[in-house]
Amino acid sequence: MKLKHIAAALALLGAAGVQAQDTVVKIGHSGPLSGAQAFSGKDNENGVRLAVEELNAKPITVAGKKLKFELQSEDDQGDPKAGVAAAQKLIDQGVKYVVGPYNSGVAIPASRAYNDAGVLIASVATNPKLTQQGYKGLFRVNASDSQLGTKMALYAANELKLKTVAVIDDRTAFGQGVAEEFKKQAKAAGMTVAGHEFTTDKAFDFTSILTKLKNKKVEAIFFGGYAPQGAPMARQMKQLGINAKLLGGDTICTAEMGKLGGDAVGENVLCSQGGAILDKAASGPAFKAKFKARFKQEPDVYAAAYYDATMMYAQAMQKTNSLDPQKVGAAISAGAYKGVTGTYSFDEHGDMKQSPVTIFNFKGGQPVPLTTY
Incomplete structure (x- = not known):
């Protein structure tokens, strides 16, 4: 008889143990963790990792249970096909919350798969087409x-007083999109666009297209593309004696640009990046210090946005007392989240209502903020 009582008591204890267990919430990350853009992918992943570690150090409670966050990270190689495969992998693992993809060319096709599976996405991919698809659970946190293209053109016209510019794009969804926006605004601001050349995101020799633009005596070249191409482009401009400035979007606003470009990347290179100046943001310096202490390096372009996106998900889970992505997504759409880089509130397309743009140049190989537009 006693044994039965003991067994029953143990069974009850076992059940209580299960009750007391934490609820696991998987946060997915998709980005280029290998290849030329791996420095960005790993930096972004570390932004998510820092948020996950902080959330686990001070757990939040939803529906009476403590949440334990787990990071599931997939390498999408910055490639559309690999990005869709990475999305499928995360969906199959039961992930309902994703931060990424980083590249527009990956985010546009992958977002279809995520949307069909009822997964929420917070991406920094900048091509306008991403949010024009009409997906309810998609947020552009940048x-x-x-x-980006418009503000860079306005800065070139109003502050640098440039008259003749040219454009090079790498034919990716990002590069093409940002170059077209720059071009449109440059013309509207009264600048002459003397040429539009094309390359790829795998090229390293730009001599022939740069020589063509040198002959047109342009004062600046806007490059729609990424740092692994932007840096050799800056070097070749120097070698060819082209004194024009090299302008670009957020993807060349990175320490990697200075590292790869050496003394060819200085005040002659200017770039635009979403968000206010981190050092001037209220919690910016504290975030930088935390990040450096944890990863032994400075945060790069989007680590803070990826950190903010993860925290935004967690806050919405708490607010709705639910892990249902539909409810969490609706709370994000209707509310506002104050993060490290600013306040995240979204219009009906999932674009940020207010996203300041900061213009940078380079000093000592590092991007240095000049002004917020």
């Missing part, structure tokens, strides 16, 4: 190409 300025779009139209803001």
